[in-house]
Amino acid sequence: MRAMVYRGPYRVRVEEKAPPRIEHPNDAIVRVTLAAICGSDLHLYHGMMPDTRVGTTFGHEFIGVVDEVGPSVQTLQPGDRVMVPFNVFCGTCWFCARGLYSNCHNVNPNATAVGAIYGYSHTTGGYDGGQAEYVRVPFADVGPTKIPDWMDSEDALMCTDALPTGYFGAQLGDITEGDVVVVFGAGPVGLYAAKSAWLMGAGRVIVVDHLDYRLDLAATFAHAETLNFGQVGDVVVELKKLTDHLGADVVIDAVGAEADGNLLQHLTSAKLKLQGGSPIALNWAIDAVRKGGTVSVMGAYGPMFSAVKFGDAFNKGLTIRANQCPVKRQWPRLFEHIRNGYLKPSEIITHRIPLDHIAEGYHIFSAKLDGCVKPVVVPPAA
Amino acid sequence: MSTVPYVNGSRSGIPSADELRSRIPGWGADLDPADRPSVPREIDGTIPEGTSGDLPEEQTEHEPRERSIEHARLTPVFGTSCPPRGVSGAIRKLAYARYSEARAAHWLLLLAADRVESKAHALRSLATRRPDNPVTETGVLSEARHHGLSSRVGHNRVDVVHHPLDPVIVGAPWVLGAWATLRVLRRLR
Ligand SMILES: [Zn+2]
Numbered sequence: 001m002r003a004m005v006y007r008g009p010y011r012v013r014v015e016e017k018a019p020p021r022i023e024h025p026n027d028a029i030v031r032v033t034l035a036a037i038c039g040s041d042l043h044l045y046h047g048m049m050p051d052t053r054v055g056t057t058f059g060h061e062f063i064g065v066v067d068e069v070g071p072s073v074q075t076l077q078p079g080d081r082v083m084v085p086f087n088v089f090c091g092t093c094w095f096c097a098r099g100l101y102s103n104c105h106n107v108n109p110n111a112t113a114v115g116a117i118y119g120y121s122h123t124t125g126g127y128d129g130g131q132a133e134y135v136r137v138p139f140a141d142v143g144p145t146k147i148p149d150w151m152d153s154e155d156a157l158m159c160t161d162a163l164p165t166g167y168f169g170a171q172l173g174d175i176t177e178g179d180v181v182v183v184f185g186a187g188p189v190g191l192y193a194a195k196s197a198w199l200m201g202a203g204r205v206i207v208v209d210h211l212d213y214r215l216d217l218a219a220t221f222a223h224a225e226t227l228n229f230g231q232v233g234d235v236v237v238e239l240k241k242l243t244d245h246l247g248a249d250v251v252i253d254a255v256g257a258e259a260d261g262n263l264l265q266h267l268t269s270a271k272l273k274l275q276g277g278s279p280i281a282l283n284w285a286i287d288a289v290r291k292g293g294t295v296s297v298m299g300a301y302g303p304m305f306s307a308v309k310f311g312d313a314f315n316k317g318l319t320i321r322a323n324q325c326p327v328k329r330q331w332p333r334l335f336e337h338i339r340n341g342y343l344k345p346s347e348i349i350t351h352r353i354p355l356d357h358i359a360e361g362y363h364i365f366s367a368k369l370d371g372c373v374k375p376v377v378v379p380p381a382a
Numbered sequence: 383m384s385t386v387p388y389v390n391g392s393r394s395g396i397p398s399a400d401e402l403r404s405r406i407p408g409w410g411a412d413l414d415p416a417d418r419p420s421v422p423r424e425i426d427g428t429i430p431e432g433t434s435g436d437l438p439e440e441q442t443e444h445e446p447r448e449r450s451i452e453h454a455r456l457t458p459v460f461g462t463s464c465p466p467r468g469v470s471g472a473i474r475k476l477a478y479a480r481y482s483e484a485r486a487a488h489w490l491l492l493l494a495a496d497r498v499e500s501k502a503h504a505l506r507s508l509a510t511r512r513p514d515n516p517v518t519e520t521g522v523l524s525e526a527r528h529h530g531l532s533s534r535v536g537h538n539r540v541d542v543v544h545h546p547l548d549p550v551i552v553g554a555p556w557v558l559g560a561w562a563t564l565r566v567l568r569r570l571r
């Protein structure tokens with residue numbers, strides 16, 4: 001089969017690779033019809049995440065058609081059109097029993113601190129991902145769901161990570177009616193988080209980024225006020241001025257480990273790997289939220305230490321909430337919102353790239369060329 | 383004149399619920415904090431009826447699978463994408479066998495293994511029918527077709543500052559490696 005393969009930092013290519021096999025009775029093999037490149041794939045692409053192995057196929061956002069099922073699979077059969085959450089999870093361990101699907105303990109031998117994710121570094125379990133023609137989907141009775149007939153393929157694809165992650169980020173903020181919500185990062189997750197904040201009753205939503213084309217989308221797609229931090233001297237002071245000098249009630253960090261805005265932080269983390277991630281956005285979040293407020297962290301950070309301003313968080317009495325999104329818990333409600341027309345997630349897709357041209361797709365997304373917000377990958381047979 | 387927050391009071395500039403509802407589709411659809419999909423964060427952990435509560439069936443371990451020493455056992459299901467091989471594989475096995483996730487050594491060894499591996503593969507690929515091609519694999523040719531210059535210039539993008547550094551930092555080890563190899567070859571002659 002054709003599959004995207006990692007060759008080293010900033011280098012990927014498409015190779016002919018042996019198709020995946022059923023390795024466990026509850027596995028399914030899914031033929032991918034649509035995949036996406038995610039901002040967190042860029043951390044892998046840039047060589048930032050430890051144990052990213054040459055030969056790995058990336059891609060934790062994909063939908064497809066069931067091609068083959070293992071002997072114990074009951075809920076799916078070949079031909080079913082399915083969406084697959086980015087988390088691999090068992091559904092029965094101590095953590096899954098409590099709904100913490102993203103923290104499953106039965107699927108990732110490589111680490112206990114993180115659950116399993118398709119097509120990520122081996123730190124998340126060593127599973128190949130969906131930027132390929134076929135993928136192995138473990139616990140086929142647990143993770144995937146048949147795509148509702150009425151749902152558009154690209155909307156379904158956005159439901160595998162970006163949309164639920166943004167929506168979950170807004171939930172972690174514990175937004176109450178009339179709250180002032182600031183979102184750092186106008187990428188897909190930040191845009192969806194801003195949109196979700198309104199559903200939860202926010203009174204004002206302010207999105208911060210340095211890319212004007214993305215801020216334009218924050219204004220139109222997410223109905224938010226915008227702030228370009230590249231055009232103000234001190235983003236924290238600017239946010240204080242915008243919020244009665246109280247600060248925001250809730251700040252959502254939808255940037256994560258490779259934040260720009262401070263060259264030293266960027267170089268020490270993204271380039272020199274001295275930090276597990278550059279916490280620029282997180283530090284701004286800590287300083288821009290009001291005392292007693294909540295910081296929700298949705299941006300992906302690596303497993304190593306980061307230089308976080310913890311003293312400010314302590315002195316301000318902040319609540320910091322974070323997790324990978326347990327995708328499947330969000331689905332029923334998100335399906336309702338999509339059906340009601342409150343959410344149209346596919347509106348932020350900007351690029352549709354054939355699998356064979358994926359190297360260019362990664363470059364365009366990484367360098368933010370061409371107004372790129374969300375690139376989608378189309379396998380040859382799809 | 384004192385204002386919020388120096389005196390108690392309400393924030394300025396918050397529109398009424400009716401105003402928001404008419405402007406933003408779906409505003410307030412999830413207004414009740416108790417009625418949101420991830421609330422409560424942890425649901426009742428009792429074993430659901432009809433399930434045994436047993437460990438899932440175990441995937442066959444065809445070769446020794448590296449695992450975090452913070453795990454009590456190999457997980458019943460695991461990925462088999464790229465088993466550790468060669469020098470990088472030895473470094474990875476050491477990182478997993480010796481150091482927990484709490485130790486910087488664990489992560490630094492894994493990062494070191496990544497660097498060793500990508501270089502080893504690049505060298506080895508020279509002996510195959512498909513050597514690594516930095517031009518096609520980095521996708522830089524898209525610069526011309528996808529407005530590389532106009533996407534960067536005149537937009538106050540703060541990341542543009544480090545774009546020229548990216549190829550330097552990525553390419554430096556290769557240049558240094560080539561230089562060292564040349565020195566060694568010269569000395570041998
Ligand atoms: Zn993603």
Ligand SMILES: [Zn+2]
Binds near residue numbers: 090095
């Ligand atoms: Zn589990």
